Amino acid sequence: MSDLISYQLDDGIATLTLSNGKVNAISPDVIAAFNAAFDRAEQDKAIVIITGQPGILSGGYDLKVMTSGPQNAINLVAAGSTLARRMLAHPFPIIVACPGHAVAKGAFILLSSDYRIGVEGAFTIGLNEVQIGMTMHHAGIELARDRLRKSAFHRSVINGEMFDPQGAVDAGFLDKVVPAEQLHETALAVAKQMKKINMTAHRNTKLKVRKGLLDALDAAIEQDKQHLG
Secondary structure: OOOOEEEEEOOEEEEEEEEOOOOEEHHHHHHHHHEEEEHHHHHHOOOEEEEEOOOEEEOOOHHHHHHHHHHHHHHHHHHHHHHHHHHOOOOOEEEEEOOEEEOHHHHHHOOOOEEEEEEEEOOOEEHHHHHHOOOOOHHHHHHHHHOOHHHHHHHHHHHEEEEOOOHHHHHHOOEEEEEEHHHHHHHHHHHHHHHHOHHHHHHHHHHHHOHHHHHHHHHHHHHHHHOOO
């Protein structure tokens, strides 16, 4: 499939494993690989599990790309936001098995999925944009506003507060935390349970529930292109 994202299909469950250097940076090539993997998962009518390397899902956008020029940064953020929108409207369930840290775009992957499992340990999850001097983009604000608990939204987006795994459950980044050695089997158990739902009803209900968010993201993505430009 790709050196950046491996694709393993087993009994109607497609496992996408991100592998791009020490921090699993999200680059244009990674986003292209994600889109190709989702195309294949749709053809396979598969429930999707996204995971990373031991200790990390992703540390966020590739900083080499983000600092290589304003237009490159704008294009990468727009592609990432479009990927988030696609994930939110994906016709089959998306589960994230988060094996550790999930920062910035890594945390947005959590917020774009249907069920999120983290692992116990000294891991950091959250949106650190303001910590590193980046004004949060409109699409990120809308996604966080919809998916985070109200009590955590301002702390996360405006203050750049980072969370440990249990705190990430309370904030709304994760749904469950398990010991690291149980992550894979827990994700598979969730996927097998989700196989019992009617996928047409799942897709139609998902689009109804998220219509407001999807519309807001469409507007925000365009706004970011103009604002960042």
